[in-house]
Amino acid sequence: MPSFDVVSEVDMQELRNAVDQTRREVENRYDFKGSAADVEQSEAELTLFGDSEFQVDQVMDILTQKMAKRGIDVSCLDSGKLEEGGGKARRIITIRQGIDQDMGKKIIRMVKDSKLKVQASIQGDKVRITGKKRDDLQDAIALLRKAELDLPLQYDNFRD
Structure with a gap:
């Protein structure tokens, strides 16, 4: 029958590539120079860092663009709440599979x-x-x- x-499912290799491209773009962009803006991946979890909520949202926008270009559906992202403290901000995003x-x-x-x-x-x-x-x-x-x-x-x- x-x-x-x-x-x-999410192709983890493509996700890793999208995270690497995001990291490279954040390092090279002028508006992120000297800031703590970054993205890290650990298995099925992404952590976005920035100096403020605005920067974390900007990193998230870059990440979703890179994921879409690589054919990853962005609706698999489960965005956590923003954590702020000490002049820094971060957001933990879970990959749903x-x-x-x-x-x-x-x-x-x-x-x-x-x-x-x-x-x-x-x-x-x-x-x-x-x-x-x-x-x-x-x-x-x-x-x-x-x-x-x-x-x-x-x-x-x-x-x-």
Whole structure:
């Protein structure tokens, strides 16, 4: 039976490249000269530094531009609140990966409510959708693309 997986993943190498490009641009920009503006990455967490909230927001803008150019969906970023103190500011941003149980149940409910002839099941941090016809699976992908979900979805592991 044909099937595919619905996943939410971020290419960590591309993210690392976007962070490096952001760091280089911040170092070279005149308005950041002599400031503490910087971005650091540790696994699935980014930390933005600056002298003020404005600078942290500027670094965030540069980062989102670089991520978009590299094909990374910026809706995977979960921005934390701004921490200020001692004349410095920082913001911790978490990279969301995988589909949690609640979102998986929501996707399954959408597929079942659409009356398509496919079955959906949660497989860890992804949702597997199976059906008898390839056309039904393509309709399920179109349905999920039109849906207003706050998580970037990718469709992979298509088996015929």
